[in-house]
Each structure stands twice: as C-alpha cells, then as structure tokens.
Amino acid sequence: MPLDIPLSRHVQGRFTSDIARQLHPRGIPPAPTVPNRPAPLTVRNGRDWLVSALALSSTLAVTGLPTRAPSAALLPGSQAQTQCDYQPVPMSSQPLAAATLPLEHIANVASATCIAKPQACRSALLAGTVAAMAVISSAATGLLVGRATAPGCDRADSTSTPPNGLAQSLYDLLPAEYQHRLLEIVADCGTEAAACTGPAIHAMLEELPAADRYRIMATLGVAQRPGTQGVGGWPSGAEAAPFTAALDWMDWAADLLAAAVSPAQARFQLDLEQITRATLDAHAGLNGTDRETAANNARFDTLGALFEDDGHTLLQLPFNGTARDIFGFERPYIGCNLMVEFSGPGTPSRTLMLLAHGDMIGAHDGSSGANDNGSSLAALLALARTLRDTPLPPGMRVQLMVSDMEERGLYGSKAFVQQCLARGTCPDVALNLDMIGRGEGITVTGSDRHHLYMDGDSRSVLPPAAEVSAAEAQLRQQLEHAAANVGLQVFDSSGWAMQSDHIAFQREGIPALGMNLADERDIALERDVQQARARLWVANTAVDWSQFEDYLQGTLDPDATREMDARLDVMDRAMQEY
Structure with missing residues (x-):
C-alpha cells in the first residue's frame, strides 16, 4: 500500500476530530454529512485552484493528451542516436529528477481524493503539500551535497550514488584517450586543480563523441531512454516551470571528473603509462633476447628522464660480476642501479632505503611490465616528489633505489649490498616494493623468511632463519598500522617468502622487508611454487x-x-x- 494513503487518512481523521471538538461545546450542530459521491470542483481560492491544476494534469497524463512542449533548451546533440538510445530532457527540471516520480504520486492521490470526496479535499491537500515539501527538501539536499540519481545504460531503475562513486562512474565512461587527457589536465593543474581544471575539462567534454556524451548525460540523470518515466513530469504539462535554475551538465560533469582523481594520482597513472608505453614500443618488431634487452633499456632510460624532469639528481651505480645458476654454471652479468637521495640537516645518522626493481621479463610474450614492476616504480617517483617538497628531520636520510637485474637473480641488489658493506654505508632498514599494482591488502615478509628462497647464491641447503632486528620489527608495525588506516587487509603469509630484492639485504644481516599486494590466492599459489623450487634445489645439490x-x-x-x-x-x- 502506498505510504501516502495512510498518511492522508490520518491527517483527515485528526482534522475532523479537531473541528468537532471546537464546534460542539458552543452548541453548534455538526455540519451535515456530504453524500459520498463525486462532485464538481470549484475554483474559489489559491488552494482549490492548485488542486484543480493537479487534477487537470493527472487527467492529461491518464488520457494521454499531449502536454505543452517544454520551453527550456534541450541538451547539445539532442538529435544524436546512441546504442542506449537515450533522449534528452529539459535542463530546467534536471535537479529534481529524483523527486518527480514521488511528486506525481502525491499529486495523483490528492487529485483523486478531491474528485471522489470533495469534503476531504482540504485534508488531502494539506497532507499532499507536507509530503511534497519533504520530497522537494530531500531532493534539494541531495543536490547540494553532490548526490545524483541516474538511470544507467543497462538499468531501468534509479539509485543514489555518492559523489566519489558518481565521479568514478563518469571517469570509467570516458574513452581511454579522454581518460589520459583528463589525467594530464589534473596533473598540470597540480594543487590548484579546482581552479583550473573546469574550463579544460569542459572543452574536452565538448569534443566527446555523441555516444559517450549521452552515456555521461544518462549517468547524471539528464537524459533518459524513450518510453521511460519522464523527468520533470509533475504536474504533467508543466515541464517549463522549473523548481530551480537550469544547470549546465558539462559544468557539473567537469566538477565531478576533476574530483575523480587527485593530482598525485594523475601523476602516478601518467608515470606508469609512460613506463609501460616505452616498454611496448621498444620491443615491437624484435625477437628473442633482443626484445628483453630493448625493453629494459627503454624502461631505465624512461625512469631516468622522469626523475630528472622532476628536478632530482640521479646517481648511477654500475656493477658487474658472475653468478651461478641453479645448475651451478657461471653466468657473467653487467648492470646499473639508479638512486636518488634526500637528507635532512646535518650528517646522516640513520638511513631508510626504499627500492623497487626496474627490469622486467615477458617481453617475448608482449608484456608491458605494468604490475611487475612498473607499479612500484611509479610509487618511487611519487615518493620522490613528496620527499622533494617535505623537509626531513636532522640526521635523517632516505634513499630511493631502482635495482637492475632482479629478474635474473637479484643481481643488482646483491651488488649494492656488497658495495655498501665494503664502504660501511648500508641503510639501517630497507623496504622493497614489488608488484603493488592490484589487490585490497598487503603482504609483508621479513628476515625470518629469507631462508625459504633458494637460488644459485644460497650458502647452504635450507639455511636457518635470520634474527629480526628492532628496526625491522618497528617498520613492519608501522606498515601494518598504515595499511589498516587506509582499509587494506594484512594477509597472513606464513610459510611463504616474497622472492625479491630484500632477500639480498636479509642474507647479509641488513634489516629489510618485502611488501607487495598479493592476496591469499596469490600466496597459496606462490607457496606451492616456492616449495617446488626448494625441492628442485635440494635435488640439484645432491648431484655431483x-x-x-x-x-x-x-x-x-x-x-x-x-x-x-x-x-x-x-x-x-x-x-x-x-
């Protein structure tokens, strides 16, 4: 049963009781009972005139008589057809799109009550007015806080979407090239994004293809599919009388899209795109090992350029040597790590290192190395921008290192550790980032796990676990606390070690953690692979x-x-x- 029917009955009953209590003590006989049959309406005052208007509009809607054409201007491109086959609606009625259907129900109930039972007309009008004001107030409040009701391309119903959800929906509707342009606009505006993004995003929206434009219009609730409930249809035939001023949907969309991504997020995404694009372009048309070599050279060149474009001084740390593979054969290698340093006032007394490997494998399969490990490289670039603009405490030093040849056997990190041990300049604690591009949680592995990883440089079969230092334990605690603050789950990874550059530090007793965004399913698979690798290593060492x-x-x-x-x-x- 519609909620407005019991409400009107309640108001009507209370109104009748109040009148009876006031008249009877004065000896005034109650008003004669009016026969319960339809009677014509009389337009005597403003309230009854409104009821008459409501009744007329409802009659027009029921009988299907054509209503007056709206005088408000239609949206740009209103004649274009799309795969969703949306049609435009008057801009003037858009802000109350969410309220039109409830208002029509209220109007119809009030009109029907006045026609069928004129003696209850005023009560019905009072109840309808109260209900209508509540609906309008709710819709206005929703508009002010940025909420919108929008029928989607594949949905017949309407749902309220929070601002961030609506902004993300609009972003997802943009074609890839327009998403890239939006990122560039926001990144270029920087901290003044709100002041400068609007005109540029508006101009971008004007260039959108008609089909994409209508999807955005539909999501904002300013376009609908033919045959669906019209927006602004209460009272029917009164579409040209807006409740609020008209909105420019492109201005609204521009404000939402500007809020969909922050300048820091935009820069992160653009950096990642540039790294992956350089990777793909470099190995196009090549074969075999040439593809891997070209892809990795392009990645390091791009990374160096990105750091230098941000004004950082880039240190190059070359290395070379030979390593034994799992079968004991020696393999020569040559590579170069990259580093950027930030220091507070005075002589450094404590050093934190954050590192991520810059090389990738899989170029022969067409991989761009986006997650492994472009995601962590983009994170280092973002951290570098933050550290550039944030003074460090006295005696504090932060090193950001891009290691080379991690995929070949952790050669870059092993070389760095040997160099820093010889010079006495090793960090107090290191955090290695590897594959942080997806997932809703983090996994952290420390020095107590490094013995689970076997390679050609393992000193013994199944070596003992290393002791966890106070600095490493504190860093783990801070990481897990930070993850909880942003809603990331910390996954249990017992019996598993992340196979990456932090192991080279842990083997030499340097406190280090490895962190990625693997989830429990990834860990289970990796644990199986890791245990199979250990069995292979044991079998290998048994061969003379x-x-x-x-x-x-x-x-x-x-x-x-x-x-x-x-x-x-x-x-x-x-x-x-x-």
Missing part, C-alpha cells in the same frame, strides 16, 4: 656436477653411472614439477 662431463662421455664406472642416473631422474622430476 663435477662428474657430469664424464657421465656424458660414458667414462664413469658402472656404479657411479647408476648413481648419477638415479639422482638426475630425481632432479628431472623435480624440474618438471617446478
């Missing part, structure tokens, strides 16, 4: 590789040959499993 050449030549004695066959079979099964 010094006899492998003789084994291939067939010069081993029969017992040694059988032993080698058995151990190679175990390693082969472990390799297949891994």
Whole structure:
C-alpha cells in the first residue's frame, strides 16, 4: 500500500476530530454529512485552484493528451542516436529528477481524493503539500551535497550514488584517450586543480563523441531512454516551470571528473603509462633476447628522464660480476642501479632505503611490465616528489633505489649490498616494493623468511632463519598500522617468502622487508611454487656436477653411472614439477 494513503487518512481523521471538538461545546450542530459521491470542483481560492491544476494534469497524463512542449533548451546533440538510445530532457527540471516520480504520486492521490470526496479535499491537500515539501527538501539536499540519481545504460531503475562513486562512474565512461587527457589536465593543474581544471575539462567534454556524451548525460540523470518515466513530469504539462535554475551538465560533469582523481594520482597513472608505453614500443618488431634487452633499456632510460624532469639528481651505480645458476654454471652479468637521495640537516645518522626493481621479463610474450614492476616504480617517483617538497628531520636520510637485474637473480641488489658493506654505508632498514599494482591488502615478509628462497647464491641447503632486528620489527608495525588506516587487509603469509630484492639485504644481516599486494590466492599459489623450487634445489645439490662431463662421455664406472642416473631422474622430476 502506498505510504501516502495512510498518511492522508490520518491527517483527515485528526482534522475532523479537531473541528468537532471546537464546534460542539458552543452548541453548534455538526455540519451535515456530504453524500459520498463525486462532485464538481470549484475554483474559489489559491488552494482549490492548485488542486484543480493537479487534477487537470493527472487527467492529461491518464488520457494521454499531449502536454505543452517544454520551453527550456534541450541538451547539445539532442538529435544524436546512441546504442542506449537515450533522449534528452529539459535542463530546467534536471535537479529534481529524483523527486518527480514521488511528486506525481502525491499529486495523483490528492487529485483523486478531491474528485471522489470533495469534503476531504482540504485534508488531502494539506497532507499532499507536507509530503511534497519533504520530497522537494530531500531532493534539494541531495543536490547540494553532490548526490545524483541516474538511470544507467543497462538499468531501468534509479539509485543514489555518492559523489566519489558518481565521479568514478563518469571517469570509467570516458574513452581511454579522454581518460589520459583528463589525467594530464589534473596533473598540470597540480594543487590548484579546482581552479583550473573546469574550463579544460569542459572543452574536452565538448569534443566527446555523441555516444559517450549521452552515456555521461544518462549517468547524471539528464537524459533518459524513450518510453521511460519522464523527468520533470509533475504536474504533467508543466515541464517549463522549473523548481530551480537550469544547470549546465558539462559544468557539473567537469566538477565531478576533476574530483575523480587527485593530482598525485594523475601523476602516478601518467608515470606508469609512460613506463609501460616505452616498454611496448621498444620491443615491437624484435625477437628473442633482443626484445628483453630493448625493453629494459627503454624502461631505465624512461625512469631516468622522469626523475630528472622532476628536478632530482640521479646517481648511477654500475656493477658487474658472475653468478651461478641453479645448475651451478657461471653466468657473467653487467648492470646499473639508479638512486636518488634526500637528507635532512646535518650528517646522516640513520638511513631508510626504499627500492623497487626496474627490469622486467615477458617481453617475448608482449608484456608491458605494468604490475611487475612498473607499479612500484611509479610509487618511487611519487615518493620522490613528496620527499622533494617535505623537509626531513636532522640526521635523517632516505634513499630511493631502482635495482637492475632482479629478474635474473637479484643481481643488482646483491651488488649494492656488497658495495655498501665494503664502504660501511648500508641503510639501517630497507623496504622493497614489488608488484603493488592490484589487490585490497598487503603482504609483508621479513628476515625470518629469507631462508625459504633458494637460488644459485644460497650458502647452504635450507639455511636457518635470520634474527629480526628492532628496526625491522618497528617498520613492519608501522606498515601494518598504515595499511589498516587506509582499509587494506594484512594477509597472513606464513610459510611463504616474497622472492625479491630484500632477500639480498636479509642474507647479509641488513634489516629489510618485502611488501607487495598479493592476496591469499596469490600466496597459496606462490607457496606451492616456492616449495617446488626448494625441492628442485635440494635435488640439484645432491648431484655431483663435477662428474657430469664424464657421465656424458660414458667414462664413469658402472656404479657411479647408476648413481648419477638415479639422482638426475630425481632432479628431472623435480624440474618438471617446478
């Protein structure tokens, strides 16, 4: 049952009782009962005239008579057709789009009551007026706080959307090139985004294709699909009488889109796009190892340019050496780490390092390296901008390092650790960021986990866990507290170690943590891979590789040959499993 019917009955009953109490003590007989049958309305005063107008508008709506054409100007591009087949509505009625359907119901109930029972007309009008004012006030309040009701392309109903949700919806509706332009506008405006983004975003919206324009109009509630309930239809036939001043939907959309992304977020996204675009462009048309080499060279060149464009002094830390792979074969390597430093007044007495690997693999499969590890590189660039503009305390130093050749075996971080140990300049604690581009939680692994990772530089099979220092424990506590403050879950990752550059620090007793945004499903899979890798390492170390050449030549004695066959079979099964 509609809520307005019991309300009108309640108001009517209370009104009749009040009148009866006032008349009867004075000896005035009650008014004669009016027959309960339809009677014509008389337009005697303003209230009855309004009731008559309501009745007329409802009659027009019921009988399907054409209403007066709206005098308000229609939206730009109103003749364009889209895949959602939206039609424009008068701009003047848009602010109360959410209220029109309830108001029509109220008007129809009041009109029907006055026609069917004239003696209750005033009560019905009073109840309808109170209800209508409540609806209008609610709609006006919603408009002031930036809420909107919008029928979407695939939805027939309307729902209220919070400002951030509506802004995000509009952003998602923009084509990719227009999203990029929006990011550039917001990033260029910087901290004065609210003052300078409006005209530029408005101009961008004017260039939108008609189909995209109408999707945004529909989301804002200023366009509808043909045959749906009209906006501004109460009273029917009165669309040209707006309750509030007309709105320019592009100005409204521009304000919302400017709020959809902050200048810092825009810069982060643009940096990530530039890194990934350079990666893809570099290895286009190449094959094999040439693709990997070209992609990684382009990534480091782009990173260096981005740091220098922001005014940072970039330190280059070259390294070279040889490393043993999992089969014990030596492989030469050469690379170069990049670093930016920030220091407070005085001689540095404590150092925090944040690092992320700059190299990637998968170029042969067309990967852009966006999450692994472009996301963390964009984070370092953002941190560098923050540290540039934020003075550090006396004696505090922060180092941001982009490590090279992490994917080849942590060679860049291993080289840096050896260099800083030789110079006595190692950080007090390090935080390694790897794959932070997705997820709703964080995983953190410390020095008590590094023994779970095996590679060619492991000093022993299943080495013991390292001791966790006070600095590392404090950094973990701060990370987990910060995650909770922004709504990120901290996932349990027991029995698992993040396989990345922090392990090179932990092996040498330098307090370090690794952090990424892997979730519980990722961890379960990685744990299986990690355990399979450990089994492969154990099987590998059981093989006497010094006899492998003789084994291939067939010069081993029969017992040694059988032993080698058995151990190679175990390693082969472990390799297949891994």
